[in-house]
Amino acid sequence: xxxxxxxxxxxxxxxxxxxxxxxxxxxxxxxxxxxxxxxxxxxxxxxxxxxxxxxxxxxxxxxxxxxxxxxxxxxxxxxxxxxxxxxxxxxxxxxxxxxxxxxxxxxxxxxxxxxxxxxxxxxxxxxxxxxxxxxxxxxxxxxxxxxxxxxxxxxxxxxxxxxxxxxxxxxxxxxxxxxxxxxxxxxxxxxxxxxxxxxxxxxxxxxxxxxxxxxxxxxxxxxxxxxxxxxxxxxxxxxxxxxxxxxxxxxxxxxxxxxxxxxxxxxxxxxxxxxxxxxxxxxxxxxxxxxxxxxxxxxxxxxxxxxxxxxxxx
Amino acid sequence: xxxxxxxxxxxxxxxxxxxxxxxxxxxxxxxxxxxxxxxxxxxxxxxxxxxxxxxxxxxxxxxxxxxxxxxxxxxxxxxxxxxxxxxxxxxxxxxxxxxxxxxxxxxxxxxxxxxxxxxxxxxxxxxxxxxxxxxxxxxxxxxxxxxxxxxxxxxxxxxxxxxxxxxxxxxxxxxxxxxxxxxxxxxxxxxxxxxxxxxxxxxxxxxxxxxxxxxxxxxxxxxxxxxxxxxxxxxxxxxxxxxxxxxxxxxxxxxxxxxxxxxxxxxxxxxxxxxxxxxxxxxxxxxxxxxxxxxxxxxxxxxxxxxxxxxxxxxxxxxxxxxxxxxxxxxxxxxxxxxxxxxxxxxxxxxxxxxxxxxxxxxxxxxxxxxxxxxxxxxxxxxxxxxxxxxxxxxxxxxxxxxxxxxxx
Numbered sequence: 001x002x003x004x005x006x007x008x009x010x011x012x013x014x015x016x017x018x019x020x021x022x023x024x025x026x027x028x029x030x031x032x033x034x035x036x037x038x039x040x041x042x043x044x045x046x047x048x049x050x051x052x053x054x055x056x057x058x059x060x061x062x063x064x065x066x067x068x069x070x071x072x073x074x075x076x077x078x079x080x081x082x083x084x085x086x087x088x089x090x091x092x093x094x095x096x097x098x099x100x101x102x103x104x105x106x107x108x109x110x111x112x113x114x115x116x117x118x119x120x121x122x123x124x125x126x127x128x129x130x131x132x133x134x135x136x137x138x139x140x141x142x143x144x145x146x147x148x149x150x151x152x153x154x155x156x157x158x159x160x161x162x163x164x165x166x167x168x169x170x171x172x173x174x175x176x177x178x179x180x181x182x183x184x185x186x187x188x189x190x191x192x193x194x195x196x197x198x199x200x201x202x203x204x205x206x207x208x209x210x211x212x213x214x215x216x217x218x219x220x221x222x223x224x225x226x227x228x229x230x231x232x233x234x235x236x237x238x239x240x241x242x243x244x245x246x247x248x249x250x251x252x253x254x255x256x257x258x259x260x261x262x263x264x265x266x267x268x269x270x271x272x273x274x275x276x277x278x279x280x281x282x283x284x285x286x287x288x289x290x291x292x293x294x295x296x297x298x299x300x301x302x303x304x305x306x307x308x309x310x311x312x313x314x
Numbered sequence: 315x316x317x318x319x320x321x322x323x324x325x326x327x328x329x330x331x332x333x334x335x336x337x338x339x340x341x342x343x344x345x346x347x348x349x350x351x352x353x354x355x356x357x358x359x360x361x362x363x364x365x366x367x368x369x370x371x372x373x374x375x376x377x378x379x380x381x382x383x384x385x386x387x388x389x390x391x392x393x394x395x396x397x398x399x400x401x402x403x404x405x406x407x408x409x410x411x412x413x414x415x416x417x418x419x420x421x422x423x424x425x426x427x428x429x430x431x432x433x434x435x436x437x438x439x440x441x442x443x444x445x446x447x448x449x450x451x452x453x454x455x456x457x458x459x460x461x462x463x464x465x466x467x468x469x470x471x472x473x474x475x476x477x478x479x480x481x482x483x484x485x486x487x488x489x490x491x492x493x494x495x496x497x498x499x500x501x502x503x504x505x506x507x508x509x510x511x512x513x514x515x516x517x518x519x520x521x522x523x524x525x526x527x528x529x530x531x532x533x534x535x536x537x538x539x540x541x542x543x544x545x546x547x548x549x550x551x552x553x554x555x556x557x558x559x560x561x562x563x564x565x566x567x568x569x570x571x572x573x574x575x576x577x578x579x580x581x582x583x584x585x586x587x588x589x590x591x592x593x594x595x596x597x598x599x600x601x602x603x604x605x606x607x608x609x610x611x612x613x614x615x616x617x618x619x620x621x622x623x624x625x626x627x628x629x630x631x632x633x634x635x636x637x638x639x640x641x642x643x644x645x646x647x648x649x650x651x652x653x654x655x656x657x658x659x660x661x662x663x664x665x666x667x668x669x670x671x672x673x674x675x676x677x678x679x680x681x682x683x684x685x686x687x688x689x690x691x692x693x694x695x696x697x698x699x700x701x702x703x704x705x706x707x708x709x710x711x712x713x714x715x716x717x718x719x720x721x722x723x
Contacts, residue, residue, distance in 0.1 A: 010345055010348065011345065012338070012341045012342050012344075012345055012663060012666070013341065014341070014344050014345050015340075015341055015344045016341070041348060118717070121717060121720040121721060122716060122717065122720055125720070125723065126720070127720045127721045127722065127723045128723050130721065150341075152338055152341070152663065153338075153660065153663060164718075164721040164722060165655070165657060167721060168657065168660065168714070168717060168718065168721065169657055169660030170660075171664075171717065172660045172661050172662070172663040172664040173663045173664075214336060214337065214338045214341065215335040215336050215337060217336070218336035219334075219335040219336045220321035220324070221321035221323075221324030221327070222335060222336075
């Protein structure tokens with residue numbers, strides 16, 4: 001089968017995406033596919049895809065254009081099958097402001113949050129509502145760009161006086177910001193693959209520096225991981241249920257990673273979902289698969305088969 | 315319950331590697347390197363201005379006349395003929411040095427590393443100008459020093475502050491400074507301060523490490539005497555051909571007294587045995603024709619001068635009130651200071667989104683200060699691109715101010 005692995009792009013996660021893409025490319029070759037890697041920042045994507053006419057695009061683009069529905073819509077137009085969630089649902093899942101709303105409506109537990117949008121600040125005097133955000137969310141809070149990944153632009157705010165600076169920093173990455181209640185507990189990631197979704201064991205994340213920031217994610221050895229997570233059976237079950245509830249609520253497909261925190265009482269709080277989870281050597285999804293004896297090749301194979309099980313959504 | 319080993323050597327690494335980690339800024343630079351982005355970040359010399367014929371000539375001569383030697387190991391101190399040529403190059407700046415007192419290094423960067431290696435024990439205090447060249451900080455940082463940071467102003471390092479530290483009893487192992495159009499400050503240490511610095515350090519018994527990559531790229535005004543010229547006994551002088559010829563040949567040097575040179579040579583041999591014979595011989599040949607290198611240097615300097623003018627003009631036009639910047643009389647960089655609340659590190663993402671890049675100020679301080687500052691390099695992009703990049707940055711700064719005001723109603 002002819003597979004185009006899409007990786008790279010123009011976002012700050014470009015390097016991470018290329019690392020993911022190269023690993024998937026190797027896996028594709030090992031599976032015997034005629035695979036090539038296409039970096040949309042290096043090659044005109046639509047033109048190249050029309051020339052090469054692959055049977056399937058394996059998406060390992062991260063961030064804007066790659067996870068927000070943009071590339072998915074283009075592939076729909078070109079009538080090329082691709083791995084992962086549909087364009088519309090990507091748009092919801094990628095934007096934390098929309099995704100948290102959708103999760104909340106579906107009864108999935110997600111930390112209290114307040115939205116802050118660039119346009120509301122500039123044009124609607126939204127700055128006057130900043131104290132309401134603090135009231136709603138409490139302290140400490142975590143300030144995140146609504147449409148970005150890899151913890152870029154994320155900061156923890158303990159004092160209200162620091163909130164404005166954190167909001168400005170996050171707005172550098174995205175037009176919207178989520179101010180979210182900081183939940184103390186164990187950080188875990190739950191992968192789901194295939195159709196219908198198979199839940200993989202939770203991976204526990206223990207950053208040595210205390211915060212799972214960009215450096216902790218991409219410096220080998222900066223974070224300890226446990227797979228499966230060191231959770232009691234009922235808690236692990238609750239995590240799997242929460243992940244599946246998020247998967248269903250957001251209409252996710254083929255492959256996803258749900259990030260959550262398990263609080264002191266053993267309740268999981270869903271923070272976000274990733275429609276194109278990292279596949280690098282320090283990434284969580286391959287670890288989760290490894291915990292059930294599934295190598296990267298088998299993981300990618302499951303994703304491909306799931307995607308090929310349907311026609312491209314025209 | 316399996317603990318997954320991402321890096322099975324993680325418990326074995328030396329403590330000095332603890333600061334070597336992935337960073338958001340690096341991630342952003344991966345995007346900033348793309349052609350659609352005007353990069354005012356990198357300090358790359360515009361080597362495209364060197365006539366290809368000149369390079370072909372020197373390569374041809376080396377291959378024809380010193381072919382075997384160019385492919386062989388050399389001595390750790392570096393090829394003597396090259397040291398003689400570089401002594402001549404230094405003399406053009408008034409620095410008198412004996413080729414015996416020089417060691418050729420892989421760029422001046424290696425000299426910085428070797429100086430760290432022979433002088434710094436973990437916990438030792440060293441004094442650096444603040445901001446300082448980021449490569450010096452990373453080179454020294456591997457030897458785990460503590461830092462005494464001496465702020466700069468328009469006249470370079472504020473030597474009074476160093477004096478105050480000495481009065482307090484602080485005794486750094488050495489003082490590091492880049493006195494001519496420094497990186498990133500772009501400022502030049504005034505004559506009065508040069509005198510003050512050398513006499514202060516001589517009295518205190520603290521040597522000075524003088525890093526001079528940009529001294530020959532002067533656009534205006536008279537050259538000031540090197541610190542080494544003012545006090546040959548107490549100054550380790552570092553030079554490089556990276557900015558006056560090519561950084562690709564990786565040729566730099568240290569000039570110091572014999573006892574130091576001997577240690578530097580031993581440290582260098584331990585590190586890489588010797589530099590590249592080929593590029594050393596190539597560099598020697600290049601500088602053997604004075605009319606050639608001076609002609610090319612004059613062309614380059616003129617080019618950098620017009621780029622500096624383009625940048626300063628554009629900054630003047632596009633940057634908002636409250637921004638301040640240096641006016642370099644040479645070199646590659648303009649150093650910008652914004653109102654205190656700016657966070658140039660966080661803002662870099664928005665800048666790259668708008669297709670312009672710079673280096674956030676925090677990179678140039680060991681303790682992460684400088685959050686409201688940025689370095690802009692005018693050396694590489696053509697004037698039109700510089701104007702375009704500065705205009706994009708100016709728009710961003712305006713927008714950030716609007717956003718800031720909206721968050722502080």
